[in-house]
Amino acid sequence: MIITAYMTRALQLLTKSTKKAEVERAEELGEDRDEIPIAETPLEDESRLTSAAGSTVALLNLSAPPRAQEPVSIAGRQSDPPSRDEEQSPDPGLMMRRQVPPPPARCRIWAAHISNRIDILTYALILLFVGIPVFFGAGYSMPLHLCVNVLAYFGASAIPHSWRRFLHPVIVSAFATAVTIYVFGLMRGQGLPETLHEYRTGLKYLQLWEGARADGGEKPGAGDMLGTVLDASIVALALPMFQYRRELKEHFLAIVVPNVLLSVGTLFSQPYICYVLGISPQRSLAFAARSLTLALAIPAVENLKGDHDTIAAVAIMSGVVGALVGQKMLDWLKIPDDDYVTRGVTLGANSSAVATALLLRTDPRAAALSSLSMSLFGAITVLFTSIPPMTAVIRSLVGL
Incomplete structure (x- = not known):
């Protein structure tokens, strides 16, 4: 993950394709237009409807008049009119109480x-x-x-x-x-x-x-x-890639070069390292597709004649761990928050679909690059494992 992040960041700096997310993410919110309400002149019909609606609301907000007082409740003699204090402060118990809507029926609560x-x-x-x-x-x-x-x-x-x-x-x-x-x-x-x-x-x-x-x-x-x-x-992950196809064209080198180099490096390094650590040859071959999504990892391991159960567990754990600690690690590596290219490519190449699903909720633009990155990484791995001479070389690294 560290190698992917720094390699992608360096390629962006070399090609001068870095962009600020404040400008690009503003495009996701809609077209640029004047948001000041005073600059918009309403139409004649709209102003008429607005005034009519305002008068209707004002009429609905009018409070009801107080109830008429009984003659026996008026203080003083019957021939004397009520005092000013009594007119200004009527009895609260005689005023109309605010009506509270009845609670919903029990059937409506259960239906909800x-x-x-x-x-x-x-x-x-x-x-x-x-x-x-x-x-x-x-x-x-x-x-x-x-x-x-x-x-x-x-x-x-x-x-x-x-x-x-x-x-x-x-x-x-x-x-x-x-x-x-x-x-x-x-x-x-x-x-x-x-x-x-x-x-x-x-x-x-x-x-x-x-x-x-x-x-x-x-x-x-x-x-x-x-x-x-x-x-x-x-x-279905191709939908965000189509939505942000312009960004994919602009950062083509920053996406393709790291994925090609890392896929080839993973194929030749991961099985050998696992075999040296004492893992069995079939399980060591499964680690060659560690960063792939499960739909692409299984065909790659079948080409290498590795262990299917191992790749299922390793691929899922790689995605989950990347989704849990990937964002924190990129922050620790001082990758800017607005560098969606580095974040998308790094998480997609190392954590596949799990991290892509996480980015779909937080940064859709980075999710598009993550989808393309994990698809490209997996396609290259499956392609290389389908070549018999390369498969024989990889199997020879684990003693087969």
């Missing part, structure tokens, strides 16, 4: 609660009336595992923002899902490996649509279903 939690209630009902019966009756675990996974993510998303620095929703939901499905597996006499294999059998729905193993064989699990959706979500 259900509408706000319709997704959670839907998956909870599917879990109770579909997932559990199918799991214990038919022996198929996909509906149960999918509902457990989705409900665990909803619960993890409710964690306060101050705690998410240490309890990231991805880690919490993954841990809660693994524990819950393991408990259900024990109820049916299964161990953890069998339960995890049912969660992800390796048969995606795209393969079912193409007719692969559609008749008989293993059925897809919840992990396979979510993996299919993950492929579509990676394509």
Whole structure:
């Protein structure tokens, strides 16, 4: 991450393509126009409607007249008129009280609660009336595992923002899902490996649509279903890239050069370092795709004949750790806040889709560069691992 940040920053300084975010982010808020209301002259119809609306509001704000007083409540003799003090300070109990709207009906309150939690209630009902019966009756675990996974993510998303620095929703939901499905597996006499294999059998729905193993064989699990959706979500990240395509053209060198150099350097350095540290050869090869998103990391590791389980855990942890400490590390490296190019390229190349999703909420312009950076980094890695001579050289680094 340090090498990526300084390399991208240096390329910007050399090409003189640095820009201030105050000017560029102002374009995200809309077109430049005069915001002073006094400089805008309203139309005749608009002024007429405004005056009519103002008179209507003034009429609605008029207070109701006080109630008429009974003759017996007037102080003094009946022939004497009321004094000035009594006219100016009438009895508060005789004045009209301000009306308070009645509280909403109980059915409306329940309807609001259900509408706000319709997704959670839907998956909870599917879990109770579909997932559990199918799991214990038919022996198929996909509906149960999918509902457990989705409900665990909803619960993890409710964690306060101050705690998410240490309890990231991805880690919490993954841990809660693994524990819950393991408990259900024990109820049916299964161990953890069998339960995890049912969660992800390796048969995606795209393969079912193409007719692969559609008749008989293993059925897809919840992990396979979510993996299919993950492929579509990676394509959806092209939307911010299209929105900020002008910035991508202006900073082309600052995006392409670091990703090409880092992808090649990672392929030849990470497996060798892991192998020297005592990690097995197959697991060492999985670290070659450590910084890739899972949709691109799995094909790259398959080309290298590495361990699939290792790359799944390492790729997710790399994204989560980068999202947690990436912004703080860039601040520690004295990277300016308005340098969205360095921040986008650094987080995208090292933390893939998790950091990109974080930037979509904080800095959409940096998220566009992060999407392109992680896609380019992954495409180069998959391309190089598809070349047999290069694959043989990388495997020779770990003794294979």
